[in-house]
Amino acid sequence: MRELNYTPSILAQGMRKQRTKTFGVLIPDFKNLFYAEFLEHVESAARKHGYVGIVCSTDIDSERERDYINQLLRRQIDGLIMCWYKGVGENRAFLVQLAKRLPVVIMDQPSCGLPISAVYTDAFGGIKNLTEYFLGLGHRRIALIRALDSYPVGRKRFEGYAAALREYGIEVDESFVEQSEWTSFAASDATNRLLKRFRPTAIVAVTDLMAIGVLSCLHDKGYEVPGDISVGGFDNIAIASQTSPPLTTVAQPIDQMAFEATQQLIRRIENRRIKNRDVVLPNKLIIRESSGPPPMGEILSPSTSTITEEA
Amino acid sequence: MRELNYTPSILAQGMRKQRTKTFGVLIPDFKNLFYAEFLEHVESAARKHGYVGIVCSTDIDSERERDYINQLLRRQIDGLIMCWYKGVGENRAFLVQLAKRLPVVIMDQPSCGLPISAVYTDAFGGIKNLTEYFLGLGHRRIALIRALDSYPVGRKRFEGYAAALREYGIEVDESFVEQSEWTSFAASDATNRLLKRFRPTAIVAVTDLMAIGVLSCLHDKGYEVPGDISVGGFDNIAIASQTSPPLTTVAQPIDQMAFEATQQLIRRIENRRIKNRDVVLPNKLIIRESSGPPPMGEILSPSTSTITEEA
């Protein structure tokens, strides 16, 4: 009778079965290529299971976030993936409440014992490695362009940086560090501010996007990268290999993160008795041309035999 | 009785009213920053009207596109915005069919008399201006990294390039032109192929993302931009001002395009008697540091008094 393309209405199905084969994805910003790649992979994982994700960008605005969560709940989503700038630890009550209604997967931070799943990589260790790599090259004046203090991801990455320096007996100086919003523009401004009071031989940015801002500022000011100043980022978004020069960075396995998050969510949607899990994935230092030894006269490392000018 | 946050289920509402306050957005790729910015603005326009968009990326795959359109229809979307790589003209029957079910807005190409709305800028004129600007600087060996022939947007942009050259009495040579997929990687490869057989003084790419690939390839090969080769793009995505060097490009008013598309869609959703419209927005040449006069010895323009070496 209806061999000719009949597809049941998901609305009607949803009313009856309380399942819509639809989940929500909360991200801060479409323009951050990390999330763009993340979404790409979430989408293809979801598609395999016949799910559709509704993506909402919060612009790091609490009101907008609340609105969207309501909109999503009204649409009876089956689950929610949150790329969150807020700390899980500081929002326990809210998350407990939310997790009562649907499965929740949180990105970039541990679940802190809450009834949610989490997918993240070792931000602390990643930046620590990167910073140690710079230290090993002989850099000592290593600056950090970090995120605002209120963002947990940014905080962890800051701590990795500080730990590496401390290992080399360098106490982290406030003047080494500049805060910035997540965009390349803000990071470019931050670099500007930084350079007015401090002349580093290397700059670490807590995301690739911000590192692009750093490169842009350095290019403006006429510094050579890595001749004068080395630059490192975090994420390994696709264009990190296409900047001029290509960016040294800490690669997160974005595809796996997306895959695990989606997998975890859908499994819990389809069987509530599956328990929540924290999935921790490895990240990895990728060395490209934006980094090299510090300029002559700045080499202070024991690992090189060059005599410094100050000798 | 229910003063405490009652929000009606959109599923139930949708069943009753045949309105879900939800629309679909089809894009080719989240990673293309043009769409990222577009989505950002679509979202905020939609939010003002209480609508939520479901974004699906087709990856320029027809099967996937068909799937998603079905998924969206099953979810009873009220309308659809399509950022489409296919030509409206070559898909009339499909669009007529689709437009019977819901309001449709198509991006980047005219509606060709179909019962849909359209929002676009003058791609032909935009690239023509850019190419004329290069010609005016004295460039004569101007290469083009264009999209595959099957994409209408890419085609129009190619024609603008060809028209400008023809105006200056230059017949477009196949060897000036290289085809590429939309990514920066593909464009970088295409530039590579191009440089093996042709040494331009300027390269125009049909999108900024592709221009980033061009810059990356030129940086690899040790060419100075714009000292050896000038580069131009199209779109003026946000990071176009943050590349090294910053990119000369044809700016599309992405925010307005998104706003108009959303506006147009929602108006038609809420009142079917509002007629479809083609909204054509202006674009504008933005000159940044990636472009300059051709190197000495290559200046052939009548607009300069320099005597060329060949004289």
Next chain:
DNA sequence: ATGAAAGCGCTAACAA
């Protein structure tokens, strides 16, 4: 085995 009917949460039409 096949068929009828109830009900998911709403809204619009109609009755009181």
Next chain:
DNA sequence: TTGTTAGCGCTTTCAT
């Protein structure tokens, strides 16, 4: 005015 009810398109249960 306020209250009642039918039905949107499905699935699931229950009766045949």
